Amino acid sequence: MSTPSLYNLTGQYRALAQLLSAGDYDPETVRDTIEASGLPDDIAQKVQGCEMVARTLEADNPTIDAEIKRLQELKKSRQAKADALRKYALDNMLACDIQRIDAPLFSISIARNPPKVEVFDERQVPADYFTDPAPPPPALDKRLMLQALKDGASIPAQG
Helix, strand or coil: CCCCCHHHHHHHHHHHHHHHHHCCCCHHHHHHHHHHCCHHHHHHHHHHHHHHHHHHHHHCHHHHHHHHHHHHHHHHHHHHHHHHHHHHHHHHHHHCCCCEEECCCCEEECCCCCCCCCCCCHHHCCHHHCCCCCCCCCCCCHHHHHHHHHCCCCCCCCC
8 A cells, every 4th residue: 555645645734733723732732643643754754755756866967967068069069060161162162263053952152241240349339339228118016016915005906
């Protein structure tokens, strides 16, 4: 026979505690009755089991992190090789003045890309070259509302 789930044990514990709190018992009697039920020990055992499973799940994290790093390095290396091959092909197409090559699966052409601006330090760019963003719209402060409700205030709906 298997023991009840942690959820069920917690429900039983709360039901017992509520039943006992409704009666006219002194705190020591309540504590002794709950302890005698065995529920605290069963809950402790289930929580320990949860923690063991959680630790088991985390045990492979260093290996997974290492594999992620290895795969990222592999991706970076392969992308660098692909970029180098494309540059090699472009340099040779330019040297031969070939603008387009049609292949069965794709076409390769030399594109006329517009010039682009590269900024190395934005702090050195004059303010004339920055845009002024519009101010953000007012945001609802839910913490302020919660505190007002806790303080007994009523928040009327606007319509």
